[in-house]
Amino acid sequence: MRIVDCGTSNPQSAIRNPQLDMVPLSWYLAVSALLFTIGAVGVFIKRNAITIFLCIELMLNAVNLSFVSLSGFFGDVGGQLFVFIVMTVAAAEAAVGLAIIISVFRNRESLNVDEVDTLKL
Amino acid sequence: MTNLLLEWVIKTIVILLILVTAVAYVTLMERKVMAFIQMRVGPNRVGLGKFHLWGLMQPLADGLKMIFKEDIIPLQANRFLYIVAPALSLIPALMTFIVIPYGDKITIFGRTIEMHVTHMNVGLLYVLALTSVGVYGIVLAGWSSNNKYSLLGGLRSSAQMISYELALGLSIVSVLLYTGSLDLVEIVDAQAGFHGLGWNFFRYPLLILVFVIFYIASLAETNRTPFDLPEADSELVAGYHTEYSSMKFVMFQMAEYLNLITASSMATTLFFGGWNGPFAGRLPLLGPVYFTLKVLGLIFLAMWIRYTVPRFRYDQLMRFGWKFLLPASIVNVIISSTLILFWR
Amino acid sequence: MTLEKALFIVFAVIAIASALNILLQRNPMYGALSLIGTLLSLSALYLTVRAQFIAAIQIVVYAGAIMVLFIFVVMLLNVPKEQPQIEKQKGLRYLAIPFAGAMIAEMFFVLRSVPPRALPAVTSAIADQAVGTTWSIGVGLFTGYLLPFEVTSVLILMAVVGAMVLARREGD
Numbered sequence: 001m002r003i004v005d006c007g008t009s010n011p012q013s014a015i016r017n018p019q020l021d022m023v024p025l026s027w028y029l030a031v032s033a034l035l036f037t038i039g040a041v042g043v044f045i046k047r048n049a050i051t052i053f054l055c056i057e058l059m060l061n062a063v064n065l066s067f068v069s070l071s072g073f074f075g076d077v078g079g080q081l082f083v084f085i086v087m088t089v090a091a092a093e094a095a096v097g098l099a100i101i102i103s104v105f106r107n108r109e110s111l112n113v114d115e116v117d118t119l120k121l
Numbered sequence: 122m123t124n125l126l127l128e129w130v131i132k133t134i135v136i137l138l139i140l141v142t143a144v145a146y147v148t149l150m151e152r153k154v155m156a157f158i159q160m161r162v163g164p165n166r167v168g169l170g171k172f173h174l175w176g177l178m179q180p181l182a183d184g185l186k187m188i189f190k191e192d193i194i195p196l197q198a199n200r201f202l203y204i205v206a207p208a209l210s211l212i213p214a215l216m217t218f219i220v221i222p223y224g225d226k227i228t229i230f231g232r233t234i235e236m237h238v239t240h241m242n243v244g245l246l247y248v249l250a251l252t253s254v255g256v257y258g259i260v261l262a263g264w265s266s267n268n269k270y271s272l273l274g275g276l277r278s279s280a281q282m283i284s285y286e287l288a289l290g291l292s293i294v295s296v297l298l299y300t301g302s303l304d305l306v307e308i309v310d311a312q313a314g315f316h317g318l319g320w321n322f323f324r325y326p327l328l329i330l331v332f333v334i335f336y337i338a339s340l341a342e343t344n345r346t347p348f349d350l351p352e353a354d355s356e357l358v359a360g361y362h363t364e365y366s367s368m369k370f371v372m373f374q375m376a377e378y379l380n381l382i383t384a385s386s387m388a389t390t391l392f393f394g395g396w397n398g399p400f401a402g403r404l405p406l407l408g409p410v411y412f413t414l415k416v417l418g419l420i421f422l423a424m425w426i427r428y429t430v431p432r433f434r435y436d437q438l439m440r441f442g443w444k445f446l447l448p449a450s451i452v453n454v455i456i457s458s459t460l461i462l463f464w465r
Numbered sequence: 466m467t468l469e470k471a472l473f474i475v476f477a478v479i480a481i482a483s484a485l486n487i488l489l490q491r492n493p494m495y496g497a498l499s500l501i502g503t504l505l506s507l508s509a510l511y512l513t514v515r516a517q518f519i520a521a522i523q524i525v526v527y528a529g530a531i532m533v534l535f536i537f538v539v540m541l542l543n544v545p546k547e548q549p550q551i552e553k554q555k556g557l558r559y560l561a562i563p564f565a566g567a568m569i570a571e572m573f574f575v576l577r578s579v580p581p582r583a584l585p586a587v588t589s590a591i592a593d594q595a596v597g598t599t600w601s602i603g604v605g606l607f608t609g610y611l612l613p614f615e616v617t618s619v620l621i622l623m624a625v626v627g628a629m630v631l632a633r634r635e636g637d
């Protein structure tokens with residue numbers, strides 16, 4: 001949704017950008033893609049469950065950067081609202097994921113994901 | 122552009138110098154207040170050369186003593202984190218002071234200078250963010266010292282800080298509902314009515330309860346007074362700063378007193394009108410004077426509580442934070458929003 | 466080289482370097498600290514696009530709460546460093562490099578083939594709006610996006626219950 005009118009509250013609090021953006025949008029998207037790639041490679045390469053989890057959070061943040069930069073360039077607040085919700089979901093997922101990791105560690109004494117394979121044939 | 126940059130740099134340097142001096146003399150104030158509450162006198166002998174200064178040079182003597190102490194790094198400690206942790210604790214504590222307004226505009230040499238370093242329109246969230254980041258110094262100090270007492274103290278301290286951050290944030294929401302802005306400069310400007318006595322504390326009587334919740338939560342955030350189990354002397358040796366000595370210990374102590382000054386400054390800005398007071402509009406230099414007096418009053422209140430009230434046990438502390446303070450602040454938000462809905 | 470471009474480059478380099486550091490560190494504590502560095506520099510990048518509220522919330526929620534949770538878990542479990550040992554699935558490590566190369570090549574291809582004029586011009590009317598401020602996010606959250614907001618609160622409740630059940634010891 002577009003916010004067209006500055007509204008009656010806090011019109012002077014809005015930071016006004018008098019000129020067009022100087023940093024091209026493609027730079028932001030490039031950084032986001034690089035971060036996403038690093039996160040994805042980390043999920044492939046690493047064996048420690050917590051490090052894999054960190055790389056998943058990195059991927060979520062890369063997507064957040066894309067959303068926020070696009071929202072800033074096109075004036076649509078929906079991007080930032082979606083980032084808000086993604087952050088909340090990431091918090092919930094981190095809580096549950098870490099609880100799972102704690103349970104796994106309690107049972108196996110090891111966080112190596114290669115060793116969690118009792119369900120394999 | 123360079124004029125603006127120069128102005129920021131000069132203001133930041135001035136604030137830093139004032140802060141460092143203020144921290145030193147707050148330690149002296151603490152010792153004197155403690156002494157007078159305990160029916161004794163406190164440090165009153167340290168002077169300078171042949172000037173008998175009634176103990177006013179005590180912080181200088183303490184600082185010199187601390188510098189000359191031996192700087193020990195335990196053998197099994199994680200060196201990098203051990204050295205970085207005090208800085209991680211001190212830097213966010215220093216950074217909060219750039220958004221707080223200290224006074225009205227003044228005119229020097231034909232330039233109008235505003236008495237705040239930056240005018241962030243999310244200033245309040247910035248302060249909350251810095252208190253969140255300040256937890257890391259304690260956590261990492263406790264972990265990197267390779268000491269059971271440090272680890273337990275660090276974990277308990279940071280768990281306590283995280284728990285009370287929620288009550289702190291929600292009590293701030295009540296003030297926000299009345300003011301309608303996250304900008305600290307606007308919050309203070311909105312309290313300028315009634316000849317400078319239109320403070321939030323007087324205009325909206327419900328805010329007295331909110332102030333109590335905010336103050337208790339900020340005492341828990343800064344690890345002070347009844348909530349200082351993780352670093353109390355008779356408990357876990359000294360908690361997260363057990364293994365620290367010399368300048369690193371000084372940095373932790375500075376961070377703790379700076380957090381206390383920050384909490385008092387925030388309470389002043391949100392509830393007591395910041396730099397507002399009688400005739401503050403006409404004499405611009407009166408603004409910082411009023412601000413300093415109010416902050417000192419709140420710091421005195423914190424010290425008064427410290428030397429009067431016994432400390433909480435850890436489980437009592439966590440239960441108080443989650444089961445009493447958090448629901449109380451949520452109820453406050455509901456009541457405040459209902460009042461605004463029907464009375465505006 | 467304006468100030469905005471210089472700031473962007475500084476913070477982008479810090480973000481990418483910290484992200485690479487997560488891959489290079491064996492100790493998960495250092496990995497978590499590198500991720501905190503990435504989050505803080507991403508927050509600075511959000512500020513360059515005038516998204517002030519999201520930048521502050523990123524520090525409060527992500528760097529101030531979620532990462533503290535990670536560090537707690539790393540400290541409590543006393544996670545050992547990764548030992549170099551024989552993996553059971555060697556193929557995955559060798560698959561990662563061409564995968565990364567393919568993604569980066571694809572990114573260059575996409576960014577190069579879209580001429581800047583194809584994007585809608587950012588007119589001053591659009592750039593003038595108070596998009597990043599708390600006010601606009603508040604309005605959006607409680608009018609147009611009310612349903613996701615409410616669903617998110619149910620999600621958080623589910624996460625709280627789930628985490629409590631999973632982390633409970635047997636016999637509690």
